[in-house]
Amino acid sequence: MLNLLTVAGTIVSIAVGVVAAGLVVFAIGYKIWCKKHGKSGCGCDCSSCGCCSCHTKEKKEEKK
Amino acid sequence: MLKIALAGNPNCGKTTLFNVLTGSTAHVGNWPGVTVDKKEGIYKKLNVPISVVDLPGIYSLSPYTPEEVVSRNFILEEKPDCVINVIDATNLERNLYLTTQLMEIDVPVVVALNMMDAVEKRGEKIDAAKLEEKLGMAVVEISALKGQGIRELMERAYRAAKQKRKGATVLTETALGHVIDDVRIALDGKGAENALFHAVKLAEGDELEVKMHPDEMKMVTGFKKQAGKELFGGDFEALIADARYKYITANFSAVVERTKKAEKMTKSEKADRVLTHRIWGIPIFLVILFGLFHLTFGEDFLYLNTISKLFTGGAGFAQDVETGSEVLNAFVAVFYSSAGISTPGAILFNLTGFVCDQIGGGIATGLENVGAAAWAQGLVNDGIWAGLSGVLSFVPQILFLFLLISILEDSGYMARVAFILDRAFRKFGLSGRAFIPMIMGFGCSVPAAINTRTLADEKERVMTNRVIPFFTCGAKAPILAAVCGAVASQYTSVNADLLVFGLYVFGMAMAVISVAVMRQTTMRGEAAPFIMELPDYHLPQFRSLMVHLWDKLKHYIKKAFTIIVASAIVIWFLSNFNWSWQMVGIEESILYSIGSFVQWVCTPMGFGLQLGTFGWVFVVAAVTGLIAKENVIATFYVLVPAIGAVLPGWDDGESGIGAVVALMQSTGITWQALIAFTVFNMLTIPCFAAAATVRGETPKGKFKWTVAFWMLTSYLTATAVYLILTWWWTVFIVAALAAGFIGYVILRNRGAIVCRKKGKGAVSE
Numbered sequence: 001m002l003n004l005l006t007v008a009g010t011i012v013s014i015a016v017g018v019v020a021a022g023l024v025v026f027a028i029g030y031k032i033w034c035k036k037h038g039k040s041g042c043g044c045d046c047s048s049c050g051c052c053s054c055h056t057k058e059k060k061e062e063k064k
Numbered sequence: 065m066l067k068i069a070l071a072g073n074p075n076c077g078k079t080t081l082f083n084v085l086t087g088s089t090a091h092v093g094n095w096p097g098v099t100v101d102k103k104e105g106i107y108k109k110l111n112v113p114i115s116v117v118d119l120p121g122i123y124s125l126s127p128y129t130p131e132e133v134v135s136r137n138f139i140l141e142e143k144p145d146c147v148i149n150v151i152d153a154t155n156l157e158r159n160l161y162l163t164t165q166l167m168e169i170d171v172p173v174v175v176a177l178n179m180m181d182a183v184e185k186r187g188e189k190i191d192a193a194k195l196e197e198k199l200g201m202a203v204v205e206i207s208a209l210k211g212q213g214i215r216e217l218m219e220r221a222y223r224a225a226k227q228k229r230k231g232a233t234v235l236t237e238t239a240l241g242h243v244i245d246d247v248r249i250a251l252d253g254k255g256a257e258n259a260l261f262h263a264v265k266l267a268e269g270d271e272l273e274v275k276m277h278p279d280e281m282k283m284v285t286g287f288k289k290q291a292g293k294e295l296f297g298g299d300f301e302a303l304i305a306d307a308r309y310k311y312i313t314a315n316f317s318a319v320v321e322r323t324k325k326a327e328k329m330t331k332s333e334k335a336d337r338v339l340t341h342r343i344w345g346i347p348i349f350l351v352i353l354f355g356l357f358h359l360t361f362g363e364d365f366l367y368l369n370t371i372s373k374l375f376t377g378g379a380g381f382a383q384d385v386e387t388g389s390e391v392l393n394a395f396v397a398v399f400y401s402s403a404g405i406s407t408p409g410a411i412l413f414n415l416t417g418f419v420c421d422q423i424g425g426g427i428a429t430g431l432e433n434v435g436a437a438a439w440a441q442g443l444v445n446d447g448i449w450a451g452l453s454g455v456l457s458f459v460p461q462i463l464f465l466f467l468l469i470s471i472l473e474d475s476g477y478m479a480r481v482a483f484i485l486d487r488a489f490r491k492f493g494l495s496g497r498a499f500i501p502m503i504m505g506f507g508c509s510v511p512a513a514i515n516t517r518t519l520a521d522e523k524e525r526v527m528t529n530r531v532i533p534f535f536t537c538g539a540k541a542p543i544l545a546a547v548c549g550a551v552a553s554q555y556t557s558v559n560a561d562l563l564v565f566g567l568y569v570f571g572m573a574m575a576v577i578s579v580a581v582m583r584q585t586t587m588r589g590e591a592a593p594f595i596m597e598l599p600d601y602h603l604p605q606f607r608s609l610m611v612h613l614w615d616k617l618k619h620y621i622k623k624a625f626t627i628i629v630a631s632a633i634v635i636w637f638l639s640n641f642n643w644s645w646q647m648v649g650i651e652e653s654i655l656y657s658i659g660s661f662v663q664w665v666c667t668p669m670g671f672g673l674q675l676g677t678f679g680w681v682f683v684v685a686a687v688t689g690l691i692a693k694e695n696v697i698a699t700f701y702v703l704v705p706a707i708g709a710v711l712p713g714w715d716d717g718e719s720g721i722g723a724v725v726a727l728m729q730s731t732g733i734t735w736q737a738l739i740a741f742t743v744f745n746m747l748t749i750p751c752f753a754a755a756a757t758v759r760g761e762t763p764k765g766k767f768k769w770t771v772a773f774w775m776l777t778s779y780l781t782a783t784a785v786y787l788i789l790t791w792w793w794t795v796f797i798v799a800a801l802a803a804g805f806i807g808y809v810i811l812r813n814r815g816a817i818v819c820r821k822k823g824k825g826a827v828s829e
Contacts, residue, residue, distance in 0.1 A: 009435030016440040020448065020633050027630035 066225050067115045067142075068107075071135060071166065072150035073159050074121025075599050077178040079103075081150055081208035082118035085218070089611045091511070093473050096121060096597055100131040100517045102138055109215065110222055117144065125165045125261075126270050126301075130517040139169060140258060146172045146225035148217065153177040153190055153205075154600065156320055157312050164308045167201065168231045168261040172224035174202045176217050181207040182600065186330065189321040198315050200232065209605065231260040234311040235304060240267050243287040247280045268301040332476070332600040339477065340598075345484035352472070354565045360409030360465040361545060362561035363552070369404030380404070394418055407561075412460035413545070420453040439647055443636055446705040451632020452624055454701030454723060455694045458542035459620050463613055466538060469506055470612040474604035478503055479596065486594045489576055493583030495591040498528045502575060505535030507616070509754035513761050521592040522763060527582050529758045530770050531575035533750040536568055538616060539623075539693035540746060544568075546697050547742045550724035551735045567739075571746050578777060584809045586769075623692055631688055631695045632702050639706040650706045651677070659684050669744055669779070670737025670786035678707045678731045682741055692751050700727060707731075740786035748778035 070078045074096030083090055086105025091098060099120045107114045119138055120131040127133045139147060149166050151159040156177075166173050175195070183190060196203040202220045206213035235241055244263045251259035256277075265273040266284050274281050288300065339348060364370055364382075373380040382404045385396045398414035399406055406414060427449055431441045472478050481503060486496025498519060504512035512532045519525045536544060544564050552560035583589065638655040642648045650656055659680025666672035671682040681703050688695040700723040704710075709730035727733060733741075749755055749771060759767045787794040 006435060009437065012431065012434050013437040013440035016436065016444055020443055023448070023625075024630045024633050027626040030626050 065106075065113060065115050066146070066222065067117065067144045068146045068148055068221050068225065069117045069119055069138060069144040070148050070150055071119050071139060071162070072121060072178075073123055073152060073155075073162060073597075074098075075597065076121065076150050076152035076159060077208045078121065078150045079118055081148075081176065081178065081206070081214075082116060084208050084211055084214055085116050089615065090118065091612070091615070092608055093478075096479070096599070098515075100134075100515055102134055107218060110218060112222075114218070114222065122162065124162060126265070126268065129520045139166075139171065140261075144171065146174060146221050148174050148176050148221055150176045150178050150208075153179050153183045154186065154188075155597075156190065157309075157316060160312045160316055161305075161308055163199065164234050164312065165261075165264075167199070168233050168264055169258050170229060170231045170260075172201075172227060172229045174204065174217065174221045174224050175199065176213075177203060177205045178208050180205045181210055181212070182602075187323040189323075191319045191321070195316065195319045198319070231258060233260055233264060234315075235264065235307055238303070238307040240287075240300060240303065240307075243267060243284060247283050250280050250283065251277065264304065268304050270301075330600065332598075335601055336480065336598065340480050340484050342487070345480075346488055349481055349484060350569070352477075353568070354561075356465065356468045356472075357565040357568065358561040359407050359468065360461060360561070361548065361564045362407040362559065363401065363410050364404030364559075365407045367404075391422075394421075409461045409464045412464055413458065416460050417457045420457045424449050424453055439640070442640065442705075443633070447632050447636030447702055448629055450701040450705070451628055451635075451698035454698045455542065455620070455624050455628050458545055458697070459617070459624075461545065462538050462541045462620075463616055465541065466507065466616050467609060467613055470609050471604045474602075474608055476599045476601045479598055482594075482596065483598060489579075490591050490594075492576055492580040493587075493589070493591050494527075494576060494579045495524065495594040497592065497594050497596065498524055498579075501528055502532055502535050502572075505532040505537060507538055508619070509533050509535075509537050509750050510757045513754065513757040516761055519592070521589070523587045523589050524592055526762050526766050526770070527579050527587055529762050530582075530773055531578050532758070533754060533774065534571045534575040534578070534747055536571050536746055537693070537750075537754075538620075539751065542694060542697045543689075543742055543745055546700070546721045546724045547738050549721035550728060551738060553721065553725060554728065555735065567742060567746065570743070574747060574777070574781065578773075581809075584813060620694075623694060627692050628694055628698050631691055632698050635684070635688065635699055635702045636706070639703060650708070653706075655684060655703075656680070668783040668786070669740045670790065671733055671741050675731050675733055675737075679733070681707065681727060681731060682733065686741070686745060686748070689745055690749060690752060692753075693745065696745060697723065700724060703727075704730075734790070736786055736789035739789060740782040743785045744778045744782035746778075747774065747781055749774045 070082055072078050075098075079090050079092045079099050082088060082103065082105060083092065085107045088103070088105045090103055099118060101120065103118045105116050105118075107116050117138065119135040122132045122135045125136050125139075127136050138144070147166055147169075149163050151163065153159075163173075163175060177190060177192060177195075180190070190205070192203045192205050202224055204213055204217040204220055206217050208214070233244065235244060244260075244267050247263035247266055248259045251262055256262060262273055262277060263280070266277055266281055269284070284300075339345065341348070358366075369380045369382040372382075380402075382400065382402050384402045385393065385400065387393050387396060395418060398418055399411055424445070428441070428445050431444055436444075479500075482496040482499040485499045489499075490496075498516075500518070501512045501515040504515055509532050512535070513529050516525045516528045516532075519528060544567055545560075548558075548560045548563035548567070551563060552558045583591075635655065638658075639650055639653050640647055641654060642652050643654055643657075663675075663680040663683055664673050666679075666683050666686075667674060671679060673679065675682075681700070684703070685696045685699040688699045704723050704726045707730055709726040724738070728735075728738070750758075755771070758770060762770060784798045788798060
């Protein structure tokens, strides 16, 4: 019984570690993906904000 | 695929129509200038799918602001197959001004008479068939809000898109008719597209056209010389505008049938006599704003308990309920406590806190029972869950605040706020138009910064972008709620709602002061003229309100499960591990060493060296807030157990703001320093997303100064707030310094002090 608990505890601990690392990687990856695809690159979801188009190449060129 | 563009005056219902056509949930607001960029969607209810493009509102095809350029360029350059000219039928004649310009372009145009339900309500009638006959273009009566007439509109637009159309003008009979025709023939000869449109714009002296067609412009200049000053003093643009309005009045007035009912003062006009009153307008606005904060953050609904204290010798009717069960006590405290009956916002907050507490307890017990390692338990309980629940517990309360703000926006009141504030703040160099993006800043600084495109004056645009973060956004609201709630719980004489309201107003006041200072120093100039059409008041649409809330909820959830969880994990890791990657106590951790190193910087603001060992917690929270402002509270929650502080339990009814209370008790931070900390976070560099957007919206080279402005303003203001709240007499020193600065600026502007540049340095005389 005790062994079973130890095994379960180890599995849960490893899972927690993997999920935590996964969450951090996902958050960073998601941000990069959003920026690359021009989808809510700023992290703001407001439909009208047009943030996706704010940092496009065209905009940067326009400023230059 | 056929492409149909929606064009029309601001606030005529284009985006509402776009949402109905495409099933989108684009932001709709009852004020002019909500849409600043084009949006595309697909209409699928005909046999073939049709691409629909929603364009920013324009009054004419001579653009003055960046978002107006978007509309003009789209129609002229991207050549839609048909333009649906959306018209606010309650203001037919004014809206037809744009129609007379659109009809000059070689594109099929269908006129959508929107808001016909409102026209009927007013007791007016519009003869659409007669209008169609006079315009020579299809006219369809619709109500985008109620979804009426939509299919017919799209069918007629589809049919129109299949045919070619040559532009026509209402200016043929005017004094400029001949020259316009000559220029059109010359342009036609060169094979130019939309020759008539360009000819009219050349006659107006449109800057863009003059650059594009210098040869043809010579014909207009020659005619101008011939005509001398007799024709409108040589101002052809004014002459053409006058001719268009005269034509509209002469030809289209007859299509509107007004009854006696319509001639009476409308409900909106009656309401405006009070709400936009010269004297009472601003006090009424402040009372409404306070009402919002009371309903969201107050713990004593309508101050019933406070009022009862006046009649019962200070006891009040409210008392803590003792049921004998800890969970039941906590549940009852959600609705009722010794402070009084909870307000709706407080109930939502308490309820979420209660649920979060139960879930957190369940997770902790589960991990312990399963025998998970201590670090795994710590990571889940004190890292991931602490960070998540810290933010999520505030979400329903903040959403409730947004619901109230959305009601004000959709009702049309927010447009009035810009109007009444314009009258008060024009003398400080700020126009009411700039208040629209600022008010949007209460929701999120990102769309607010983008909305500054509607400002024609570049200086005003830069200044507005700089002060938008001072309008506390939804992400900063949890900081205010937590800090004010914690202060109120520790000092019974303080009301959380009053404190939150005070801080919101303080942010607005700082925006006005900052603009006034910039107007006298780096951004000199007059406030741009402010002309805004006040929309009619109407009852907010349930669907529209829910769309607003859904957008906000999605935003919070997405942020919570990405950037906030990730930050919480990183902070937990940094506060539990040392540079050798070994799990250690907080005092040997990476975060401790970094935090302690920079802690002194915050000493003038009250949360630096004076706090001793764990004062750096606040510095770290402020830094993590740069990623997302919600991180400030998440960081508090993660660091409370790390520094050995204890969160008050739900039986104290304080769990939601418990992290701040725990930090007050363990670090010894004073309430004055906490308020200074909040002020610093309100005024400093906004989150990375907002900062990046501001960078995109400001001219090249201005952004570095904007960052410097945010840092300096927040640091100095938070220091002043801490000093004044701690030692009241320092108010005289701060006032003297401010007076000195104002005096210097006044004298410099009058020429009494001259700044001369010598080489790289500057010398004052």
